[in-house]
Amino acid sequence: MRAARCDRYGPPDVVTVCDVADPLPARGEVLVEIRAAAVNFPDVLTVADKYQVSVPAPFTPGSEFAGVVRAVGADVRSVEPGDAVMGSAMTGAFAELICVPASALTPKPDDLDWVSAAAFRVTYTTAYHALVTFGAMRAGDWVVVLGAAGGVGTAAVDVATRLGARVIACASSEERLAAATKLGAEVGVSYDSEDLKTRIKEITGGGAQVVIDPVGGKYAEPALRALAPGGTFVTVGYAAGEIPRIPLNLVLLKDLTIRGVELRTLAKRHPDAPAHAQQTLAALVAEGMKPLVSQVFGLDDVTGALTSLNDRTAVGKVVIALDGAC
Ligand SMILES: NC(=O)c1ccc[n+]([C@@H]2O[C@H](COP(=O)([O-])OP(=O)(O)OC[C@H]3O[C@@H](n4cnc5c(N)ncnc54)[C@H](OP(=O)(O)O)[C@@H]3O)[C@@H](O)[C@H]2O)c1
Numbered sequence: 001m002r003a004a005r006c007d008r009y010g011p012p013d014v015v016t017v018c019d020v021a022d023p024l025p026a027r028g029e030v031l032v033e034i035r036a037a038a039v040n041f042p043d044v045l046t047v048a049d050k051y052q053v054s055v056p057a058p059f060t061p062g063s064e065f066a067g068v069v070r071a072v073g074a075d076v077r078s079v080e081p082g083d084a085v086m087g088s089a090m091t092g093a094f095a096e097l098i099c100v101p102a103s104a105l106t107p108k109p110d111d112l113d114w115v116s117a118a119a120f121r122v123t124y125t126t127a128y129h130a131l132v133t134f135g136a137m138r139a140g141d142w143v144v145v146l147g148a149a150g151g152v153g154t155a156a157v158d159v160a161t162r163l164g165a166r167v168i169a170c171a172s173s174e175e176r177l178a179a180a181t182k183l184g185a186e187v188g189v190s191y192d193s194e195d196l197k198t199r200i201k202e203i204t205g206g207g208a209q210v211v212i213d214p215v216g217g218k219y220a221e222p223a224l225r226a227l228a229p230g231g232t233f234v235t236v237g238y239a240a241g242e243i244p245r246i247p248l249n250l251v252l253l254k255d256l257t258i259r260g261v262e263l264r265t266l267a268k269r270h271p272d273a274p275a276h277a278q279q280t281l282a283a284l285v286a287e288g289m290k291p292l293v294s295q296v297f298g299l300d301d302v303t304g305a306l307t308s309l310n311d312r313t314a315v316g317k318v319v320i321a322l323d324g325a326c
Pocket of ligand 1: 039040041042122123126147148149150151152153170171172173176214215235236237238239240241261262263264309310311312314316
């Protein structure tokens with residue numbers, strides 16, 4: 001099969017595409033023919049060996065996909081050959097075939113095409129848990145979304161708006177904010193040219209109820225300072241490359257809550273949460289919700305796809321489409 005390959009760590013252009021042996025499903029595993037794979041920021045970090053978990057090279061990057069079951073290993077009863085599925089894995093999705101445990105797959109909703117299905121699960125599930133499971137967001141709340149033009153950001157704007165929140169989208173330029181306002185954000189703040197704390201306070205009157213932060217760096221503290229008393233700050237990731245250090249007196253003075261989301265380990269710590277997320281997201285998909293996909297690349301241009309996230313130009317999701325995706 002054709003597969004992307006990371007033989008040594010580095011920027012996106014260290015990734016090549018070559019022929020490798022087809023994988024075979026072991027007991028409990030499923031072999032999936034990939035139709036489309038989405039790019040997530042952790043893929044860029046894994047290739048650079050800057051992710052929380054180091055993956056030994058060589059490996060095939062890619063952590064999210066949609067496709068058709070080709071074969072199942074012993075003891076697999078949840079799916080059968082021909083089923084349309086979407087799934088996630090630590091690595092291996094930028095390839096024609098992938099083997100994953102059956103538990104890593106869910107059925108592809110009929111309402112999502114291959115490209116949308118590949119781009120849906122990681123960002124929308126992360127956004128749901130950030131907003132609802134940890135952010136305790138309620139209809140009518142002011143919700144600030146940092147990195148609102150990115151993958152997690154656009155999903156958070158979309159879900160929050162559909163659940164009745166009033167969204168303040170924050171991104172690095174007016175063009176990037178336009179994507180978030182199209183998804184329903186009420187106001188946009190261009191955080192590289194406007195004072196984030198002052199603008200959020202002006203817009204909300206008394207401060208926001210929830211901040212969703214997939215960016216970190218210099219943006220986190222002013223956003224936290226713009227929370228109303230009793231508000232919740234949810235840390236999701238550090239795309240800016242710097243983990244912020246927050247003065248704890250800010251938390252004390254306004255009775256704030258800081259929570260963190262980690263999708264990889266969430267089900268272990270919160271066993272009931274995934275079912276709630278799946279139920280709500282499935283209902284929203286049936287009403288027409290689908291991810292904003294701005295660019296689709298071929299497998300031979302994995303480097304281009306990873307670069308668009310690395311150089312901060314991607315809007316919404318970037319997807320790699322394989323044969324049969326369209
Ligand atoms: N906790 C979890 O379970 C979980 C799950 C998924 C993702 N994540 C994390 O969430 C973060 C966002 O992931 P994503 O897939 O949404 O990424 P993305 O699509 O690339 O979005 C990240 C956004 O961050 C902003 N940004 C600010 N400084 C940046 C920089 N130096 N380089 C790149 N982007 C920068 C960019 O928007 P502007 O240019 O408009 O500022 C960009 O749109 C990542 O850190 C990822 O690891 C965490």
